[in-house]
Amino acid sequence: MTTVLVTGGAGFIGSHTVDLLLARGYRVRILDALLPPVHRGGQPPDYLPADAELLVGDVRDRAALRRALEGVELVVHLAAYQDYLTDFSRFFDVNATGTALLYELIVNERLPVRKVVVASSQAVYGEGKYRCPRDGVQYPPLRPESQLRAGQWEVRCPACGRPMQLCPTDEAVVNPHNQYAMSKHAQEMIALNLGQRYGIPTVALRYSITQGPRQSFRNAYSGICRIFVTRLLAGRAPVAYEDGRQLRDYVSVEDVARANLLALEDPRADYQAFNVGGGQAVSVLEYAALAAEVLGVDIPVQVPGEYRFGDTRHIVSDIGKLQALGWQPQTSLRQIIADYAEWASRQPDLQDYSERAEQVMKAVGAVRRAAVLPAPAGSRLC
Numbered sequence: 001m002t003t004v005l006v007t008g009g010a011g012f013i014g015s016h017t018v019d020l021l022l023a024r025g026y027r028v029r030i031l032d033a034l035l036p037p038v039h040r041g042g043q044p045p046d047y048l049p050a051d052a053e054l055l056v057g058d059v060r061d062r063a064a065l066r067r068a069l070e071g072v073e074l075v076v077h078l079a080a081y082q083d084y085l086t087d088f089s090r091f092f093d094v095n096a097t098g099t100a101l102l103y104e105l106i107v108n109e110r111l112p113v114r115k116v117v118v119a120s121s122q123a124v125y126g127e128g129k130y131r132c133p134r135d136g137v138q139y140p141p142l143r144p145e146s147q148l149r150a151g152q153w154e155v156r157c158p159a160c161g162r163p164m165q166l167c168p169t170d171e172a173v174v175n176p177h178n179q180y181a182m183s184k185h186a187q188e189m190i191a192l193n194l195g196q197r198y199g200i201p202t203v204a205l206r207y208s209i210t211q212g213p214r215q216s217f218r219n220a221y222s223g224i225c226r227i228f229v230t231r232l233l234a235g236r237a238p239v240a241y242e243d244g245r246q247l248r249d250y251v252s253v254e255d256v257a258r259a260n261l262l263a264l265e266d267p268r269a270d271y272q273a274f275n276v277g278g279g280q281a282v283s284v285l286e287y288a289a290l291a292a293e294v295l296g297v298d299i300p301v302q303v304p305g306e307y308r309f310g311d312t313r314h315i316v317s318d319i320g321k322l323q324a325l326g327w328q329p330q331t332s333l334r335q336i337i338a339d340y341a342e343w344a345s346r347q348p349d350l351q352d353y354s355e356r357a358e359q360v361m362k363a364v365g366a367v368r369r370a371a372v373l374p375a376p377a378g379s380r381l382c
């Protein structure tokens with residue numbers, strides 16, 4: 001029986017991947033540090049299946065990672081540090097150095113690992129891909145603070161300053177704008193480079209915003225589904241940043257788990273990066289309206305004109321490359337929200353943590369307020 005190591009396997013995407021691996025007949029070992037705030041009190045979550053072996057340890061701990069790799073043929077590397085806070089070095093320590101250590105052990109100890117799948121992120125694209133009517137395809141930089149302070153939300157052409165049309169972003173060009181995104185891109189480069197150099201088939205998957213049951217509501221710094229649903233369940237209005245017209249694509253955790261399995265099993269994926277997204281552009285306002293409809297409440301979204309400096313205006317992944325290997329997102333956004341709400345409302349310690357997270361983000365300067373609020377102007381895909 002083939003043994004698969006899933007790092008971060010006690011987490012949200014990890015646990016769904018573990019379930020699917022077990023269902024497909026793999027033997028599964030998990031290496032997870034069971035970190036708060038995702039894991040309360042450092043305890044293993046009750047959804048972890050008994051037939052997966054759990055090793056509690058950190059991917060940066062050489063001895064723990066070596067133990068976890070014993071007898072392993074396949075690795076799904078999901079453990080990562082992800083947040084909005086200012087401990088910048090930790091992103092690289094966990095996400096980049098941890099990945100380099102994985103390959104270091106495989107290479108130096110000649111371990112018989114046949115394949116590694118690493119979790120990357122849509123965040124590596126920053127503001128993504130646009131088309132300027134005059135200057136053609138553009139990959140714009142971060143919007144300047146002065147623009148956001150003035151409430152001018154849309155991205156403009158870096159060459160001529162004109163409005164541009166958003167394009168679905170394919171895998172060709174990355175343009176990371178924050179420490180998390182840079183660390184995920186570094187992780188990808190380390191994995192694909194070392195994989196190629198030492199003949200260890202490696203695949204990097206750039207997930208879009210992933211949603212579904214088991215996404216911890218204690219870590220409320222990101223994740224529109226958990227934030228909007230927990231607020232609506234508590235009878236409070238969801239709050240949209242900027243003007244709420246930001247476009248995103250959302251993918252279900254089950255669809256991401258299937259993508260992980262495909263990447264693990266299909267040699268056509270080797271040594272490449274793929275987007276894993278929902279295939280549909282949805283604005284934050286549309287999301288809020290859909291969430292309220294699914295939950296059967298009449299609570300309109302609030303748009304107070306706040307923004308997070310460093311946020312992407314719009315980002316929608318082009319998923320054609322992975323679709324060409326036979327993968328399709330199968331779960332609608334309506335179903336994702338319903339599944340999450342059903343799971344969240346069954347949790348005994350369900351609380352609206354968003355207020356506290358907002359306060360922390362404001363204290364560290366991540367959330368700011370625009371001085372001027374202009375009339376909204378939307379953007380659609382090219």
Ligand SMILES: NC(=O)c1ccc[n+]([C@@H]2O[C@H](COP(=O)([O-])OP(=O)(O)OC[C@H]3O[C@@H](n4cnc5c(N)ncnc54)[C@H](O)[C@@H]3O)[C@@H](O)[C@H]2O)c1
Pocket residue numbers: 007008009010011012013014031032033034035038039057058059060077078079080081082094098119120121122206207208209210211215216
């Ligand atoms: N959830 C998303 O929307 C999303 C989007 C893009 C990419 N990703 C990537 O997918 C992967 C999984 O994310 P998730 O949403 O399941 O997160 P999660 O926080 O639910 O799970 C991550 C797991 O990794 C563990 N972990 C963290 N640091 C560790 C360390 N140093 N050593 C060992 N274990 C550690 C945590 O305890 C947790 O169980 C991450 O690499 C993340 O960057 C997630």
